[in-house]
Amino acid sequence: MQKHTFTISLFVGIFALTVLAQFGVINQYLQSVIMLMGVNIILSTSLNLVNGYMGEFSCGHGGFMCVGAYVSSVITVLCFSKNQILGAPLLPPSLALLAFPIALFAGAAVAAVAGLVVAIPSFKTRGDYLAIITLAANYIVISAIDNMEIIGGPRGFMGMNATVNGMKGLLDIPWMLLWVLFGTVFSVWLLRRFVTSTLGKGVPAIAQDEIAAEIMSVDTNRMKLIAFMLSSGIAGLAGGLFAHILGYVNPHSFDIMKSTEVMVMVYLGGMGSLSGATLSAVLFTVLLEVLRPLEIWKWVVIPLLLILLMQFRPEGIMGNKELSDLFPKLKKFYSFK
Amino acid sequence: MKGMTVKVLVTVLALALGAVALMGCGKGEDVIKIGFNLELTGDIPKVGEASKFAAEMLKEDINAKGGLEVGGKKYKLEFVYQDNEAKAESAVNAALKLITQDNVVAIIGPNSSKQAIPAGGACNDNQTPMVSPWSTNPDTTKDRPWVFRAAFLDPFQGPVAANFAAKQFGAKTSAVLFDIANDYSKGLAEIFKTEWEKKSGAGTVVAFESHGTKDQDFSAQLTKIVAAKPDFIFVPDNYNQVALIIKQARDLGYKGPFMGSDAWGSAELMTLCGKECIGQFFSTHYAAAGAQGATKEFIDRYTTKYKYVPDDVAALTWDATRLVLQAIQEAGKIEKDIKAERKIVRDALAGIKQFDGITGTMKFSGTGDPSKCAVVVQISPEGKFEFKESVCPQ
Numbered sequence: 080m081q082k083h084t085f086t087i088s089l090f091v092g093i094f095a096l097t098v099l100a101q102f103g104v105i106n107q108y109l110q111s112v113i114m115l116m117g118v119n120i121i122l123s124t125s126l127n128l129v130n131g132y133m134g135e136f137s138c139g140h141g142g143f144m145c146v147g148a149y150v151s152s153v154i155t156v157l158c159f160s161k162n163q164i165l166g167a168p169l170l171p172p173s174l175a176l177l178a179f180p181i182a183l184f185a186g187a188a189v190a191a192v193a194g195l196v197v198a199i200p201s202f203k204t205r206g207d208y209l210a211i212i213t214l215a216a217n218y219i220v221i222s223a224i225d226n227m228e229i230i231g232g233p234r235g236f237m238g239m240n241a242t243v244n245g246m247k248g249l250l251d252i253p254w255m256l257l258w259v260l261f262g263t264v265f266s267v268w269l270l271r272r273f274v275t276s277t278l279g280k281g282v283p284a285i286a287q288d289e290i291a292a293e294i295m296s297v298d299t300n301r302m303k304l305i306a307f308m309l310s311s312g313i314a315g316l317a318g319g320l321f322a323h324i325l326g327y328v329n330p331h332s333f334d335i336m337k338s339t340e341v342m343v344m345v346y347l348g349g350m351g352s353l354s355g356a357t358l359s360a361v362l363f364t365v366l367l368e369v370l371r372p373l374e375i376w377k378w379v380v381i382p383l384l385l386i387l388l389m390q391f392r393p394e395g396i397m398g399n400k401e402l403s404d405l406f407p408k409l410k411k412f413y414s415f416k
Numbered sequence: 417m418k419g420m421t422v423k424v425l426v427t428v429l430a431l432a433l434g435a436v437a438l439m440g441c442g443k444g445e446d447v448i449k450i451g452f453n454l455e456l457t458g459d460i461p462k463v464g465e466a467s468k469f470a471a472e473m474l475k476e477d478i479n480a481k482g483g484l485e486v487g488g489k490k491y492k493l494e495f496v497y498q499d500n501e502a503k504a505e506s507a508v509n510a511a512l513k514l515i516t517q518d519n520v521v522a523i524i525g526p527n528s529s530k531q532a533i534p535a536g537g538a539c540n541d542n543q544t545p546m547v548s549p550w551s552t553n554p555d556t557t558k559d560r561p562w563v564f565r566a567a568f569l570d571p572f573q574g575p576v577a578a579n580f581a582a583k584q585f586g587a588k589t590s591a592v593l594f595d596i597a598n599d600y601s602k603g604l605a606e607i608f609k610t611e612w613e614k615k616s617g618a619g620t621v622v623a624f625e626s627h628g629t630k631d632q633d634f635s636a637q638l639t640k641i642v643a644a645k646p647d648f649i650f651v652p653d654n655y656n657q658v659a660l661i662i663k664q665a666r667d668l669g670y671k672g673p674f675m676g677s678d679a680w681g682s683a684e685l686m687t688l689c690g691k692e693c694i695g696q697f698f699s700t701h702y703a704a705a706g707a708q709g710a711t712k713e714f715i716d717r718y719t720t721k722y723k724y725v726p727d728d729v730a731a732l733t734w735d736a737t738r739l740v741l742q743a744i745q746e747a748g749k750i751e752k753d754i755k756a757e758r759k760i761v762r763d764a765l766a767g768i769k770q771f772d773g774i775t776g777t778m779k780f781s782g783t784g785d786p787s788k789c790a791v792v793v794q795i796s797p798e799g800k801f802e803f804k805e806s807v808c809p810q
Contacts, residue, residue: 325534
């Protein structure tokens with residue numbers, strides 16, 4: 080029983096948050112902060128797979144998030160809102176609950192395919208050169224959407240609220256909060272399962288020494304393909320959730336600034352640590368909110384904190400350790416396969 | 417040791433979370449709180465700063481007189497500024513924070529459409545009146561009864577530029593250079609093209625070229641434009657690019673005039689552009705040089721106080737805030753319950769048919785978008801934006 084404490088408390092926590100939000104104990108603002116925190120956790124843990132576990136330097140994570148955001152938004156808008164492309168909505172709003180996860184998944188799948196743009200060159204390039212390619216991928220995605228008039232181009236794309244309202248029509252609970260919490264748990268679970276699996280051990284092997292890994296029978300190309308596609312796919316999921324939280328997307332919300340933010344979260348948390356990436360995403364989101372009243376000084380304080388952290392703890396908050404490595408007693412409370 | 421560090425970090429995190437929850441819980445009597453959702457950091461900090469300065473000036477004015485008189489009683493004003501970092505998600509958070517934690521009656525801003533559209537959605541869902549001073553994208557107020565704005569829309573500014581240029585330059589053909597990644601620039605360029613071709617016939621926009629937001633070199637596009645020999649070039653671009661574009665066009669041998677849009681109207685334009693910009697025209701919300709009455713008073717006081725001539729966003733924020741204050745006064749009473757108060761303020765805002773602002777008279781007809789006059793200004797040899805003509809909607 081004790082072994083399941085963590086899993087049980089996780090789901091009790093989700094339930095409790097939803098109930099508190101439903102009865103207004105947690106107000107809209109805090110809900111919004113929690114949701115963005117979830118999105119940031121998904122982003123930082125997924126980028127951690129590439130930048131942390133695999134030791135590559137990807138700085139185009141925002142681009143994949145953008146693909147996921149647009150694909151899932153276009154699907155839900157076509158299905159549930161009046162739009163310029165098809166006119167009347169395709170489906171009645173009562174189906175929103177069913178269609179929303181499918182749209183999210185489709186967004187993630189297309190983002191994973193977009194990850195190929197980076198994965199295939201990664202067979203032959205490494206390090207700085209690959210970093211430039213990931214940067215280029217980010218720019219390609221944003222410029223492509225800027226030039227697609229049908230989905231609004233630089234004006235952005237909206238209409239996703241109809242889907243959220245459709246779900247609310249079935250049952251009036253804070254659906255987006257629930258989806259984000261589930262999405263976060265699912266992403267972290269999936270990444271953890273992958274990096275601790277026999278197959279997934281190949282990813283840190285590439286980080287250690289690619290040639291040695293290949294000699295030891297790791298199919299490095301296949302590992303890179305999987306790692307990049309998984310990472311960008313999960314970023315796409317984060318994008319889909321982000322788009323439906325805001326009800327509006329603009330390609331420039333996903334530019335190099337966003338990618339940098341995610342990178343900061345990864346390096347702050349520690350490369351190759353899922354609990355580190357989670358912790359730093361929470362910390363980063365909270366810092367941004369708490370320091371909001373400082374206005375321009377916020378951008379002095381936050382970078383200064385980063386510099387101090389890197390000075391005294393260059394491996395990030397957790398280094399490459401998990402929380403359970405530092406507090407071995409925690410192991411009593413969960414049993415992960 | 418390592419365990420210690422983590423424990424400290426976790427504690428800090430928990431405290432910080434608590435701080436978020438507790439922030440903004442204070443309550444005041446006889447105070448009217450208005451929220452400002454501004455771009456104080458990020459890409460366009462000058463815009464947020466100008467808005468904040470204008471608002472501060474207005475607040476000091478009214479509080480010096482003892483406060484805003486509503487229903488025979490004076491209430492002090494309290495303005496709450498939230499920085500939205502010029503990011504869409506941050507603007508939503510800022511709006512929700514103002515609504516739920518700061519308990520403001522109404523929100524002014526965001527200015528830029530990228531932030532104003534999602535923040536408008538949040539305000540509308542939470543039934544809080546919002547007025548965007550500067551946003552020109554139709555989606556900001558579309559189907560949103562709680563959202564208003566103080567600026568005219570691009571579909572109005574495009575024809576103003578086309579008609580003025582046709583008359584002033586006697587032009588038959590035109591060329592357009594715009595920023596494809598900037599929704600404002602692109603929208604305006606397209607509206608202008610449609611309008612110009614309606615007037616002068618198909619094919620009279622002899623070159624329609626685009627560039628990217630951070631481009632510094634426009635010679636490829638300008639070579640094409642100069643080769644097409646237009647009578648003038650329409651440049652609906654931000655002031656920093658305008659300075660580069662005009663210089664590079666002159667270097668390529670272009671002698672004709674330029675026509676611009678309201679994004680030219682920054683105090684920085686002349687510092688960057690120098691003598692190359694003298695004599696050019698652009699359409700905007702108000703003319704700082706040669707202004708009269710209340711507008712002149714505003715400009716003079718702002719200039720003395722903050723040491724630079726206010727640009728249009730400062731003037732529009734002044735108007736947007738005064739619009740909200742007028743609505744609060746017209747509601748006639750202050751409800752104890754913040755939700756009820758927001759409702760009466762919204763109804764009063766929707767009830768305002770005409771408002772005399774320093775950027776001209778605004779007429780509202782139930783959509784939240786004002787119908788108001790644009791002005792065309794010419795850049796004088798001293799680098800001032802001089803009033804040339806006022807163009808009103810028919």
